[in-house]
Amino acid sequence: MVNVGLRDLGLQERSNVAQQYRDATRSDRHAWRGGVLRRMPWVGLLALSLALLCIAGAVAILFFSDGRPIGSWKYSPSVYVSFAYTIANVLLQDAMSRGATINWWKRAIADGTNIGDLHRNWDYGSSALASLKAGRHFNFIAFVTLFLTITPLNGPLLQRSSEVEISKAVSNVDVSIQAAQRIDLPTGYMSGRLRVVPLLHEDFAPVFRAFESGRSIPANKTGCSGDGKCSGRLKAAGLSVNCSSYTVPFSVVPGDNCNSIDPEISQECINAQAGTFVYRSALSWVYDQPGRMNLDIQYKDNSDCEGVLMVQNRALQAATVEYPVIIDGNSSTISLDPKTTLYDDKVLHTNEYEDPGTQGPTELGGFAHALEETMSGYTHIRFAGTIGYEILSTGPVGTRFANMSEAVKKPAPLNQDLCSIYFNDPVPAFLEQARQLMFRTALTMTNTSDMQKVQLNQIRTMGVYRAQYAYLGAAVGLSLAAVIVILTMYNGFWLLGRKVSMSPIEIAKAFNADILKNEHPNAEVDELVKEVGSRAVMYGVTQASTSGYAPGGYEQNKDSGYIQVRSVNQGQELRLEMADPSKVQALVAS
Known part of the structure; x- marks a missing residue:
């Protein structure tokens, strides 16, 4: 009890002395003056505030970039975020350094402090390694330093907060397309008394060559985005179709003794040796019906060697239709929707053409002649005696649709079972050919008056920035925790009686160094440097x-x-x- 009383008495005496010093220097410009407003660490608090603004800026960048196309940003959001968190971390380090200074001086004026405490506070505030090795002397300053050391982890977290993904954006867009609604320019020439079409017009010939080679149809500066596909309906010259079909009997089964010379040869044998057209297709056009084409097809649709042949007739009439189209903005091309057929084209009205009465240019004659070259052909089969069946074909058309799957399954030699050959239905392919060529012609053989403005549905397939809010939350949480931890270092700043620093000049003066003994003991470091800086x-x-x-x-x-x-x-x-x-x-x- 005696020792405690003596200690308390010593504290009281020192308190009285301190009060006497404050009273004596109250009017002195170097007086020890504490207080919240007077000693507010404005620079440190400004650094923390700016760090918060940088963190908020990084959050705002990620928020506003979320879902935005890559092309809408000159630099990726991660670049801006990198600037923001780098500046924030620099500001946090500065604020921490100022907080460590306040904490050091606050410890210096506290009772019970020894020189080792002051050294460790300075050492831990200056070195993460020293803080890590603090051991039993580990304190709050060491904790803050280590926490600030791991705070830059917010950088990788923020960078992971913005990723690129492929997205689709749907919108309506007005596009401009040049498309003829009827074919008024010549596609071929008529010649002779029957006015047949032997030649293509020089303007149509490159159109047909592009069709044969499968080249894309260019569509430049339509208004469809470069990273999008625009789909909808386009009014242009097309075709309407009328259908009819029936069957005809056939047989190429020779019957008995068809290989021998017999005056009483059976009709079956005669029919088998004469054979039949198991495939035949032809497209025709005549001058007195210049807006119409006829497609006639006969084919064997199963592997039976006798039965019926399918006969299909298609009357193709020039018309104005609405095509389902797709514009690829990336390649600047236009095409028909591949999921559709001629039957999906909406016929607005048919187009009639007049017989010019003389040889010369024709609007649709050259178009029909070009299709005839690609669609006309036949395949004939007959029984040829001991060698089995014989097949003759003209052109490659029939072979495009021939199916040998059943014939090759038979155990007998192939020529003995060639009558098992059959053909897939060629009508859909032919109609699509006619449709594709007419569509290409309508978009290629045009003039300036054929420009149309239509509204299409645009789907933009593009890379967009996508914010990853889990990473963002972790980064922001780490940064905010750093701000709070640093802010606690400023606690008690109002107890200090002057602006303090860790300048060696100020520390030397505090320890009453002989070389500074004539300077005021409570002078701020700037004043000390001004007075003795040249010494x-x-x-x-x-x-x-x-x-x-x-x-x-x-x-x-x-x-x-x-x-x-x-x-x-x-x-x-x-x-x-x-x-x-x-x-x-x-x-x-x-």
Whole structure:
């Protein structure tokens, strides 16, 4: 109890002395003056505020970039975010440094502080490695330093917060397309008394060659986005179709003894040897019906060697239709929707053409002649005696649709079972050919008056930025925690009586260094530097006189770091210190 009382008495006396000092220096410009507003750490708080703004800016960048096309940003959001979090981390480090300074001086004016405490607070606030090795001396400053060391992890987290994904955006768009609604330019020439079409017109010939080679139809500057596909209906010259079909009997089964010479040869054998057209297709056009084409097809549709043949007739009439089209903005091409057929084209009205009455140019004659070249052909089969069946064909048309799957399954030699050949229905392919060529012609053989403005549905397949809010939340949480932790270091700033720093000049003055003994003890560092900044100093060996007499020789005081020289008249102390160069012996020879 006595010791406690003495300690309390000592505290009371020191408190009285401190109060006396404050009272005596109250009117002094160097007075020790605390207070919230007077000692508010504006720069540190500004750094924290700007760090928060940078964090908010990174969040805003990621939020506003979410779902936006890549092309709408000159630089990727991650670049802007990198700038934001880099600046934020620099500001946090600055704010932490200022907070560590306040904390150091607050510890210095606290009762019970020793020099080791001050050193460790400075060391931990300056070095993450020192904080990591703090051991039993681990304190709040060490914790803050280590926490600030891992705070830059918000960088990778923020960068992962923005990723690129493929997205589809649907909208309506107005496009401009040049398309003829009827074929008014010539596609071929009529010749002779029957006015047949032997030649294609020079303007139509390249159109047909492009069709044969499968080249895309160009569609430049339509208004469809470069990263999108626009679909809808386009009014242009097309075809309407009328259908009819029936069957006819056939047989190529020879019957018995068809290989021998017999005057009583059976009709079955005669029919088998005469054979039949198991495939035949032809497209015709006549001058007195210039807007009409007839497609006639006969084919064997199963593997039976006798039965019926399918006969299909299609009357194709020139018309104005609405095509389902697709514009590819990336390749600047236009095509028919591949999922549709001629029957999906909406016929608006048929187009009639007049017989010119003479040889010369024809609007649809050349078109029909071109299709005839690709659609006309036949395949004939007959029984040829001991060698089996014989097949003759003209052109490649029949072979495009021939099906040998059943014939090759038979155990007999192939020529004995060739009558099992059959043909897939060629009508859909022919109608699509006619449709595709008419569509290409309508878009190619045009003039400026054929320009149309239509509204299409646009689907943009594009790369967009997508915010990953889980990573964003982790990064923001880490940064906000750093702000809060740093802010706690400023607690008690109002207790300090002047603007403080960790300048070695200010620290030396606080320890009452001899070289600064004439400066005011509560002067701020800027004033100290202004007053003594030009004063020359040097760190080296100095000597100080001591009173009294001592015998000759010297003694070395290892603990105090200086040497006492003994002589007859006086003693001298040699020590290392920062002093006036005139009083210092250099440690290193210049």
